Amino acid sequence: MDRYVIAGFPVKHSRSPAIHGRFAAETGEPVQYDRLEIAPGEFATQVREFAAAGGKGCNITVPYKLEAWQAAARRTPRAELAHAVNTLRFDAEGWAGDNTDGAGLVHDITVNAGVALKGARVLLIGAGGAGLGALGPLIEAGVAELVMVNRTVAKAEEAVARHASLAQAHGVSLRAGALEDAGSGHDVVVNATSASLAGAGSPVAASALRPGCLVLDMMYGPAARPFLAWAREHGAVTRDGLGMLVEQAAEAFQFWRGVRPSTDGILAALRAEVD
Ligand code: ATR
Numbered sequence: 001m002d003r004y005v006i007a008g009f010p011v012k013h014s015r016s017p018a019i020h021g022r023f024a025a026e027t028g029e030p031v032q033y034d035r036l037e038i039a040p041g042e043f044a045t046q047v048r049e050f051a052a053a054g055g056k057g058c059n060i061t062v063p064y065k066l067e068a069w070q071a072a073a074r075r076t077p078r079a080e081l082a083h084a085v086n087t088l089r090f091d092a093e094g095w096a097g098d099n100t101d102g103a104g105l106v107h108d109i110t111v112n113a114g115v116a117l118k119g120a121r122v123l124l125i126g127a128g129g130a131g132l133g134a135l136g137p138l139i140e141a142g143v144a145e146l147v148m149v150n151r152t153v154a155k156a157e158e159a160v161a162r163h164a165s166l167a168q169a170h171g172v173s174l175r176a177g178a179l180e181d182a183g184s185g186h187d188v189v190v191n192a193t194s195a196s197l198a199g200a201g202s203p204v205a206a207s208a209l210r211p212g213c214l215v216l217d218m219m220y221g222p223a224a225r226p227f228l229a230w231a232r233e234h235g236a237v238t239r240d241g242l243g244m245l246v247e248q249a250a251e252a253f254q255f256w257r258g259v260r261p262s263t264d265g266i267l268a269a270l271r272a273e274v275d
Pocket of ligand 1: 062063125126127128129130131150151152153155192193194195198200203
């Protein structure tokens with residue numbers, strides 16, 4: 001069996017082992033996938049130990065995506081731009097880092113939810129580890145306009161500056177702003193903040209939403225509920241982060257094994273466990 005883990009703190013409730021277990025069964029790939037909880041300050045040491053003991057790769061979640069980016073010897077172009085890595089593969093010639101979050105998000109919106117991103121006006125709230133991976137793939141999906149807002153404006157400005165030439169190449173109008181500067185009437189709004197964990201209300205004003213727009217929270221379960229309930233009150237169609245979780249996992253599986261597993265059926269099964 002080839003061993004992989006989800007590395008983070010905490011990871012007790014992570015659904016990734018169940019998802020990758022199903023991918024392994026479906027594809028017949030000899031993959032074993034477990035949790036590796038890593039205490040603050042121990043990321044590089046513990047992942048090195050896991051790799052030395054024969055581990056083949058890992059997923060990375062809060063709060064280690066930046067450390068994983070730094071630890072990678074090589075990065076895919078989308079990971080390079082994101083400054084965040086959620087997938088490491090321990091190749092003989094050095095660790096390869098990828099970021100599959102944004103591709104998972106785009107797949108979930110366009111394929112699972114059936115909402116077009118081409119030509120859409122999109123608001124991305126949050127410039128932390130979860131939000132950074134989304135910028136590049138949203139640009140490449142052909143959105144017309146992309147606004148990234150964050151409580152700490154400088155973080156959004158840095159991320160947007162890194163993506164400026166990609167946006168220009170795709171004809172996308174890209175800007176950064178403060179939460180109060182979210183603009184109005186967006187077609188798709190993605191919450192990549194952890195504001196709801198802190199019990200805070202919506203990070204942006206309701207004028208950011210166009211009636212009937214899609215509002216997606218990257219979180220799922222109880223953590224996503226208050227923000228999504230607020231969005232529904234203001235006329236939005238809502239979606240939590242479970243579909244994105246499954247799709248980013250499928251992308252990671254492909255990065256490791258060279259085959260993209262089918263995600264059909266998994267979302268419904270997970271939904272029954274989470275809600
Ligand atoms: P993650 O990996 O989940 O993105 P993170 O890197 O700690 O975790 O980022 C959390 C995100 O939620 C950030 O965008 C953060 O804003 P800052 O960059 O200003 O810290 C945002 N966030 C957290 N609590 C918030 C709150 N109460 N209101 C608005 N944004 C909040």
